[in-house]
Amino acid sequence: MNSNLDNLRQTIETILRCNLSETTGISDKAETEKLVHRFLHAVSNQIGHQSDQTHQDSDQLSRKIDPQWVILAAGKGTRIDPSSRLNKNLDLWFGERNTLQLSRSYLPGSRPHIIVVNAQMAARVAKTDIPLSGVIPPSALDPEETNQLFGPDAILCVQPEHPYGTGAALRVALSIISESDAECLGVAFGDEPFLNQAIFVGTLLSHFAVSADVTLCGKIPDTVVDKGGLFFDDEGEFIGTKEWYDMTNTEKETMWQRWERGEAYTNTGITLIRRDAALARMNRLQPHGDKSELHHADLIRHCYEDGLKTNAYIHRGEIISGINRWSNVLTGEEHLFAETKKKLVQRRVRVDPAAQITLATDNIKIGHGCYLLGRVHLGDGVQIGNYCRLENVVLIGNTIVGDRVGLKDVTATDTVFQSNPLSTEVAAPITGLAVGSCIESSQFDCVKVGRGANFKSVTARAIVLPSELSIRDKQLGVPSKPTSHPLRSTPYASNQISQTLLDQLVLPGYNPGVFTLGEKRWLPDWENIRQHVRSHSEHELIERATRDPTLRQTAINAVGELLELRQANGAHVIDDLTPEELWGSIFKAVMLCTGNPNPYRRDKRNARQTAINLLAQFPNCDWLERLKLVIAANIIDYSSARVVAKLRETPDYFSLVLQEAIHASLAIDCFGQFRSTILEDKPKRLLWLIDNDGESVFDLWLIEAIAEHGHQITVVGKAEPATNDATLDDLRDLTTHPHFHKLREQITVGDVHLISSGSNTVGTNLYQGTGEFANALLDADLVISKGQGNLFTTLGLKKDTFYLLLSKGVTAERLTGVVPDPSQVIDGLILAYVPGGTRLDRTLKEFCVSQESVFD
Template identity: 55%
Template sequence: MQDLRAFVEEILGCDLSASIGIPDTNKAERQITEFLSTLKHLPTADLQRMIDLQWVVLAAGIGTRIDPSSQLNKNLDIWIGASNTLQLSRQHLPGTQSHIVVINPQMATRLNQLSQTEIDLWLGINRIMCIQPDPNGTGGALRAALTEIKNSTSEFIGVTFGDEPFLNQAMFVQTLVSHFIAQADITLCAKIPEVVEDKGGIFFDTDGKFCGTTEWYDMTQAEQSYMQENLKQGKAYTNTGITIIRRQAMIERIDKLKPHKNGTEYHHVDLIRLFYEDGLSTNVHVYRNQVVSGVNRWSNVLTGENMIYETNRQKLAQQGVRIDPSAQITLEDDTIQIGRGCHLSGKIHLDQKVVIGDYCRLDNVVLTGNCTVGDFVGLKNVTADDTIFEANPMGKSITKPILGLAVQSQIEDSKFNCVKVGHNVDLSSIQAFGTVIPPNISLKERVLGIPIKPKNWWFDLLVDSDYKPGIFDFGEKKHLPDWKKLRDHVRSHSENELIARSIRNVGLRQVTVQTVVDLLNLEQSNGTYITDQFTAEEIWGAIFEMVKLSTGKQDPYRTEKLAARQTAYQLIQQFQDQDLDWLEKLKLVIAGNLIDYSNTRVVNNLNHNPNYFEDSLQVALSSELSINCFRQFQEYIIKASPKRLVWLIDNDGESVFDMWFIEQLAELGHQVVVVGKKEPASNDTTLADLHEIASSPTFQKLRDQIQQYGQVTFITSGSVTIGTNLNQCTPEFANALLDADIVIAKGQGNFFTTQGLKKDIFYLLLSKGITAEESTGVIADRSKAIDGLILGYVPANIRLESTLKDYCQQQT
């Protein structure tokens, strides 16, 4: 019998002793034993088919008492914690079968406008959706679901409602147990009412056999009097609508239902009388515990919510948590892990995987996914998902006046998603996604981490819906043998290059390195690394920001940038005196990317040959372009009527050559908007750097074009990473792109991050590294002084399906 019980409990998804809801333990066990005895003769396959009900959830009601306009749907739009009415109504249904959810056409139209993820959020998972075309009652709802009911393999179906979020598990378990003990073909769950008017009454024949239920307005005067008299004697029972029905018998009789209410409604409970009349076994189970009504009225919502909040307050208080009397707490699981001496107030929601340490203060907090709140953390008006708040050591005192607890980390008015927050922080008005906030820091009104797609009208005009700022997400490389090396490279390059340039203090350096390690190890609730969904450019953007926060060093490559800039000033003087044609000028502008003192290979070449830059640029003038779209460049820009151009700047040193070339484009009559970074990212040129470069005596003509003629303008993209993350677009940059005739993008980073831009775009870059080789199709010959020069052209609305080289060759 124990094996049978374990199998049944696994199918039903509950512990029968805990779920049956009968206070008398002996009585509860007797009923469970009797229930199991009716099943013990069944083979395993038949057993599962018998007890694993296919539930039909009737959720097509409009709910005009909740909202007369019916804009607010009582099944979908009333949320209690992280679940709406429909999901709460489904939470206690026993069994493993998908629920058949019957909705109305208005709901279907609304859901069709959502993504599958959003539909799952509103309806819940593990369900089959059916549409009831006409509001013709619960019998009409079963008819709408008839195709799915016929496809079911279950012996019995269960019928319940999507607007009953306050029914507890015992009601369903008791009804199911009673159904099998009675060996019934149909069982109705009834309750003991406070009034009988406007209710569906339960009626028995002269032999005491359950023969059906009748709505108050369908009763005869004698039947109404019978109900009222029974109410006085405590013998009146009314219909809850929750029903268990033998599936095939229901299918055979569903078309025999007669209409009510002037022929507009069919009631599924009328099947009871049909079963009775045909000699099938009918059963009624009277649920004798409290039944809280559904959400037909706001007063019912208030009663039900208060019941949930009071239950949860009591549960947590028994675990040693201090709860404000008015706290509105919802829990996804009764086994929430919460430490000593915590204080909860306001509106609180805690998911089942949330862990809270000791002496924490939570006020108006929503924690979902894998959230861990360490010791002595205070959260107020905070929403967090898959986030870790580091624990703090105990301070001088555990408590303080007014607020009660003397927390060491105070975080207010903030939202976190896949974040690790260090200890001893003071954060206010922070929005963070996919990042690590270092310890011992105070921040206010910041947006941190991976930029999300902006909610602006112009964004969809700029890029495709599947735009991502990079060639690949990290998770796409998991199948490769060098997957671990890719992650290790991010750590080692951060430590040995970026962080080493940013801070000398060994202790602080280790703290900063740890933030990078923590970012790479951050996991989502589904067990995947958060970095799996991000491109390399997005990850580096987060790391640049984290290192700045940890070290305070805003521009760690400043020295190398200035050195590259000075070298470029000297070189441009040599080359601008040569009689170069436009193609040679373009080659020089592309080759200028070599001027990079932060590149170890470049520095080694300089050590072997002090004239490395000059020699390489001279070789570039006579080199062939590996991708040659000069014909288009000449046609659309050099020989064209004046255009509005947007020029995306790359590295600081090569920007000097860019400025020299931009001067000449402006002389042709073109308007040029030059776009730099918002803040330092590697050795890329910022908006401030652009103004510094333009102030050089070398660029007097450029300054006139800026100041006197307005032909050249400097702006920032808003991006703070390698390349140009269009998710960080400033409105000014977006407007410049929308207004542009052509975009000119310099460097690999801009090539990686601007694919899908809905503008004609020229790519000027050197192919360096595996990602560039795979995406451009150009493998540079490293034995040469310089190779892999690319001048590519991609028209607007073209998404590269192969390499840039393949595409450009097809167009020539």
């Protein structure tokens, strides 16, 4: 083949996104090359007068040989489900792709596909009413839903109830077809997931090799009854097709005779036609049968009658029928599984005879000696090491499985399982392989797992798990956001809140934080935040967690790896996290690396004792003074380097600050609402979100007094240690102090109740909420939220809420509109009231000022 044809071939293969020799399906390589050669010569001759001899005008080539595919997918599939709730095109999945997406994957070319659907299918992705034209503009589609169900680059058109048939479906797309610059139009079907690329490439090569105006793909049938037959004239020219019910008795007899001689061909429906030829003849289609169906294949007869070049390409390979009954589904799946097994065996992989394996790509990266059992799916980008055992596993995204890893009943996305050292013993009785990591019944999303891991029933997201770890029945890292959509749902721990319950608690679009790190990606804040996280983790958290240098370095490395961990699309894993979520994940990772579950225990104990000692200084305070003390007590924090420095300068710093707080002004003052709602109104059910351990002493002091007014108060602490925040266990321990004898009586009679939120990160992450916490929140008349973390993570609550906090730091200043005066001993005290269901569209201070007239 000369260099010009070589260049042409390379360009065409780039446009069609396939290797012509490997995708024809012809076993005889010489015959394959002969067909490809004829095709290239024909294309070269057709464009030769318009292009230079190197054929580098790829745009011209694309217009010529890259078809505009129209996929007909409007059938309801009542043989699959008479109610049509289970759509045969969208709801039958084979690995990551459904029927429609798998059918689309075989089509050669680079253009977006026009997909003709029915109204029920369109309603699942359309955000607006369907236009009368039937063509849904991209702006009217939910992009995420559309990509999930239909795949990328989909142009949707809706076929009306009448008329029926493939010709009617094609008519709906005419306006889009008219705008296309493709010279060739292709017709395919959305319910043919068991074909292969060979049938389409073969049809395309034949079409251009004979310079046809229209080409229909035919097949050699098992029977001719109820099939659309291909008919030819006496000179062998292709006339067109006829459905069995349209044939005369003589024509039926002719089909039988030809079938007995092996010369009968039936219609697959796959068609290539010159675009202008199709557009000129669409109005000539006439109805067939009782249902008045329009058949797009009638275009062939019209082309023949008009003297155009018609062509029938007969595909002689095996063709498995599409999804029109369940028996076909079973047959097709067996075929897919068998083909996949062959490919894996060629890669030196042992496949269990009963295994059902799907691959997102044929170019799977898998080592030698692996053993696959059960239902396994390996996505594009997944890499498997040597001697791995995978049973009932779904691996997608940027997931890497190192050597000697055993996974059973595991789902993993963008996760790295580190390699285990190779040993002379690689086999084991019963299980088949002597793996170094054994992980069972677990789900991982954006996780790095160290070697020698032994996990069972673990759910983990956005966390680094160190080596030689053995865990079961745990949720680690950041909880996945629950969803009611079955296609996007990810298994989550049983103690995690459901989407239905979450919708009752908070406005749509809830995020456990003011911003995600990805929102700062292109700002200076991005690197500043990352550097702060590294520094604070190393010098504040990890130094408290352990003195051992090896464990310290392990924890430091884990934090660094988490900050650098990436998803399949190249984005950092932490891009999707709020700072509060990130800190929770880091705290848990450091705990796992060092074995210390409560690094701030000593600081919390010191703060608690200091707060108890300070209480004695304020015996006779009014309600406003008590509230100011409760807010200002946030500074009783031995984990803060700034506070510790102040104490070195002024040993009675805490006492000084609290004394000054009594006389300080509230930067946001909603005490009037607090007085009328809590102190003067009828008893209510209150839910109180606790913040730091030290200040919780003052919280309980005030709670005790409020409970005396008849209110029932649920006091909420953390589920597990998270920085210096008070846990449920901390609160229970604190109530045993002699100072709180009255509070103990209130707990005994049920006026005060202590519970855990389920959250183990900064603030109150509602995604981690327990059923008990959700029920208490739903039952509450009013919420009192302490501290910045709880403000950041509970915005949008559907309950009236008082926020009590000190404004500290840039995020709080931007959100609240309160910038403390650094010359003051204490400033920035906030007592804000936010009605339930409020979505803040201004600073908290501006919002509260705007509400003053409402309560005056």
